[in-house]
Amino acid sequence: MEYVIGIDLGGTKINAGIVDEYGNIIKKESTSTSKTGNRIEILDKIAMLINKLTSEYEIKGIGIGSPGFIDSDKGEVLTISGNVIGWSGTKIKNELGKRFDYPIQVENDANAAAICEGWVGAGKDFDSFVMITLGTGLGGGIIVNNNLIRGSHYQGAELGHAILYPNGVRCNCGQYGCVERYISGTAVEYFYEEKTGIKLTGEEIFANYYNDEIAKGVIDKFANDLGWFLISLKNILDPEAIVIGGGVILSKDVWWDNMINHYLKNVNDDPSIRILPAKYLNDSGIIGAAKSILDKINS
Ligand SMILES: [Zn+2]
Structure with missing residues (x-):
């Protein structure tokens, strides 16, 4: 061994x-x-x-x-x-x-994380898939024909820094409106605090989904934003699967279905890309x- x-x-x-x-x-x-x-x-x-x-x-x-x-x-x-x-x-x-x-x-x-899921996790049956890691930020990994896409300058697959909202919230990377400013645990905390003045952890906000209208609104927007982003990934890469992992996946019960529905409702065509939660956290x-x-x- x-x-x-x-x-x-x-x-x-x-x-x-x-x-x-x-x-x-x-x-x-x-x-x-x-x-x-x-x-x-x-x-x-x-x-x-x-x-x-x-x-x-x-x-x-x-x-x-x-x-x-x-x-x-x-x-x-x-x-x-x-x-x-x-x-x-x-x-x-x-x-x-x-x-x-x-x-x-x-x-x-x-x-x-993408290599792990491709080896023994949710991506193991696919030659080409996109991995999204949702934590404090949004990390990305792209595997095409079993090869990791690193980019010409080792800056590829930085999915969290694609622009979701032009001129939006400033990101640590220097751009405005990056995906991870809207789709991450930190983003949920940021928008909840912006609306209430109360600082809660992402975990607490997700846990309050059913008894806090504002938490529900912030999380529903998060789910829709993720749905929009899945449409971009589908149109750029047309992968066999998209695997979503990271700590935020633990609370997927309150956002997963909304994300899928928003994706299906708005995507131009649905070639049956599998959208799956990661196996490993x-x-x-x-x-x-x-x-x-x-x-x-x-x-
Ligand atoms: Zn950024």
């Missing part, structure tokens, strides 16, 4: 796991992400997790999913918009390569990162 390590670097936590060649997580470790903006501290924390995991298991390589535009050939973070402070420009592969004698592969975190980054290094080793 071949084992590798998959690492999922997020804004608040770093999750790492030993993953076998079938996509099972055998053992997990995690730690908080440094908030000091010191990249050496983050690298130290990643190294600590690797040391913990390799003390028990013989591994073949290390895969890392990181936010930001990632040059996956060089294993570098090109730019990042604020999620992990101080991480922009980090030569991850180079830095960890000085400490560990294993093959290392670095991938964008949303791409890692918190573990998709670890599993996808692991798969990226397994593919590298076995290519």
Whole structure:
């Protein structure tokens, strides 16, 4: 049996796991992400997790999913918009390569989620599908004929930064009206606060759907906006499936049907694209990162 390590670097936590060649997580470790903006501290924390995991298991390589535009050939973070402070420009592969004698592969975190779903999740029966990860932002991954679309400058599949409302709400990326300003947990919190002056978490707002008219209005708009965006994806890519994951999927009972109905009502043609919830939530980054290094080793 071949084992590798998959690492999922997020804004608040770093999750790492030993993953076998079938996509099972055998053992997990995690730690908080440094908030000091010191990249050496983050690298130290990643190294600590690797040391913990390799003390028990013989591994073949290390895969890392990181936010930001990632040059996956060089294993570098090109730019990042604020999620992990101080991480922009980090030569991850180079830095960890000085400490560990294993093959290392670095991938964008949303791409890692898509790789996971394509390998063992909701996308596994499709050669071409789009993955949407709904969390604090909206991450995207596009797989066409079993290949990840990274773009010519490693900036492709940034679905959250397509424009949904021209001249709309300002986004962290510098544009106005980006998709993730309207379709994400943060967006739901933003519009609820704008209407009520009350700051609630996305979870609380989704939970209040049936007893708070304003929460219901904000969530219905979110569902419609997601429906509009599915129409754009259908017309640009015509994939076999669209897989939707991320933490917001936990509350899908109050928005999924509205999203589908809005899509079907407004789309020019329905070629029966399958629209499916993701199979993996918190573990998709670890599993996808692991798969990226397994593919590298076995290519
Ligand atoms: Zn943006």
